[in-house]
Amino acid sequence: MTFTLAIVGRPNVGKSTLFNRLVGKRLALVDDQPGVTRDLREGAARLGDLRFTVIDTAGLEDATDESLQGRMRKLTExxxxxxxxxxFLIDARAGVTPTDEGLAEILRKRSDHVILAANKAEGTRADAGVIEAYALGLGEPIRLSAEHGEGLNDLYAQLMPLADEFAKRAEAEAPETDIDLDEEEDDAQAFSQPTRARPMQVAVVGRPNAGKSTLINTILGEDRLLTGPEAGITRDAISVQIDWDGLPMRIFDTAGMRKKARIEDKLEKLSVSDGLRAVRFAEVVIVLLDAAIPFEQQDLRIADLAEREGRAVVVAVNKWDVEPEKQKKLRELREAFERLLPQLRGAPLIAVSARTGKGLDRLREAVAKAYDVWNRRVTTAQLNRWLTGMLEQHPPPAPGGKRIKLRYMTQAKTRPPGFVVMCSHPDKLPESYSRYLVNGLRDSFDMPGTPIRLYMRSQSDKNPYKARKKAGPSSLRKHLAGRPGG
Structure with a gap:
């Protein structure tokens, strides 16, 4: 049985640094300036033999209105x-502040189990702050240094009895269930399909203020991610595991990506790099556009990035509920999509409204189909019959008067589909002919939108006996003369 540990405190006390220390990875963005974390980030933590879920929260501030700080506070609460x-983390070097005292009062009322820790406690400078922490009335503070990993043994000692208590409670509440002996066999047969243990990895990307967090909140059915009218609210690539109408999925909300030339702030650079890492980790990428200003240069770059990384791509156009001429706009979008993103030919284009939830059923179907196509495998026999027809319909060119021969084809990989063609002179085959084959693969084997990798491999056309010296009459007489009775 695991439990959930939330790290709370005012801004810039080291919550994200401790979160990264507990999960063993640099998942949360860390910077000297306060207020870096805005959303709730969950991670699988490990401390000794304890396994639990840790939540990194935004810094609690004295704001209760509908401002950005107020919405962050509600999410943390x-x-x-x-x-x-x-x-509950405080800064030992700064000592106990009035904000800390107010937060301690909130935690006493809302949480059954509170552990007090004084972070940044290395050195004698922190002694006074550690002593002040006793006045908060939350017991003896743990002396921690998240940056250097000090004090984690004391944290383990306080968590261990609580973990045992949660384990006993869960054991008492767990219903008796029959063991299904065929469960493992069923999982083995359906290994290619997403399961709760191995959900589909989906990243939602786009420019700032396209509605990515709102879209995920609507799918979840709750306000799990911080949203608002301000552009650039999301900073970390936050992942949430959901079951979307029977489809197990881990969905990543990423920071809005602006043009590189406009990014000057160090923190925004970190946010964008975190989003790019989510794209590389994902299996399906939803490129979210704003219906009012679709297919801007940055949108095209983001979609092209997902294709170059070999991810299945679904394009969704948000804020469709405020579009006045929907049919006309949809025709314009499809024409622009085919013209501006030919490398994603056939990829689904779905009109949605993240605010009202309209079109999300079609988006879910498009994501499921894109994932299936991304994992599709075609047999070698089918491929070679198809290749013969393609060569008859449009033979390859003959540079220098000698025609390039394509002899054999097989699928080498999936995720995305990759094919190898054995041919003569692969370096002389023009790119246009490779595109002809890729488009034929899309149409013939129903693989719209997914990236297709086509590799040309050299197959020697030389006669293996050509280098041998031809035997003439004289050499034949010498050969026979050397034989007995010759």
Missing amino acids: RAVEMADVCL
């Missing part, structure tokens, strides 16, 4: 209520 244990 929600994390406090749903977590089993709260780890």
Whole structure:
């Protein structure tokens, strides 16, 4: 049985640094300036033999209105209520502040289990702050240094009895179930399909303020991610595991990506690089466009990036509920899509409204189909029959008067589909003929939109006996003369 630990505190006390330390990876963005974290980020933590879920939260501030800070505070308060244990972090060097005192009062009322920790406690400068922490009335503070990994043994000692308590409670509440002996066999047969243990990885990308967080909240059916009218609210690539109408999925909300020349802030650079990492980790990428300003240069770059990374791509046009002439706009979008993104020919283009939820059923179907196509395999026999027909319909060119011969074809990989063609002079085959074959693969084997990799491999056309010296009459007489009775 695992439990949930929420790390809370005011801004810039080291919550994200401790989160990264517990999960063993640099998942959360860390910077000297306060207020870097805005959303709730979950991770699988490991401390000794303890396994639990840790939540990194935004810094709690004295804001209760509908401002950005106020919405961040509400999200953090929600994390406090749903977590089993709260780890209240203060800055030992700065000492206890009035904000810390107010947060301690909130935690006493809303959380059953609160652990107090004084972070940045290395050195004698922190001694006074650690002593001040006793006045918060939350017990003896743990002396921590998240950056250097000090004090984690003390944290383990406080978490261990709580973990045992949660384990006993879960064991008592767990219903008796019959063991299905065929369960493992069923999983083996359906290994290619997403499961709860191995969900489909989906990243939602786009320019700032396209509605990515709102879209994911609507799919979830709850306000899990921070949203608002301000552009660039999301900074971290936040992942959430969901079951979307029977489709197990881990969906990543990424920071909005602007043109590289416009990015000057160090933190925004970190946010964009975190989003790019999510794209490389994903299996399906949803490129979200704004219906009012679709297919801008940055949208094209983002879609092209997903294709170059070999990911299945679905293009969704958001804010469709406020579009006045829907049919005309849809025709214009399809024409622009085919013209501006030929490398994604056949990829689904879905009109959605993240605010109202309209079109999300079609988006889910498009994501499921894109994933299936991305994993599709074609038999070698089918490929070679198809290749024969393609060569008869349009033979390859003959540079220098000698025709290039394409002899054999097989599928070498999936995710995305990759094909190898054995041919003579692969370096002389023009790119246009490769595109002809790729487009034929899309049409003939129903693989729209997914990236297709086509590799040309050299197959020697030389006669293996050509280098041998031809035997003439004289050499034949010498050969016979050397034989007995010759």
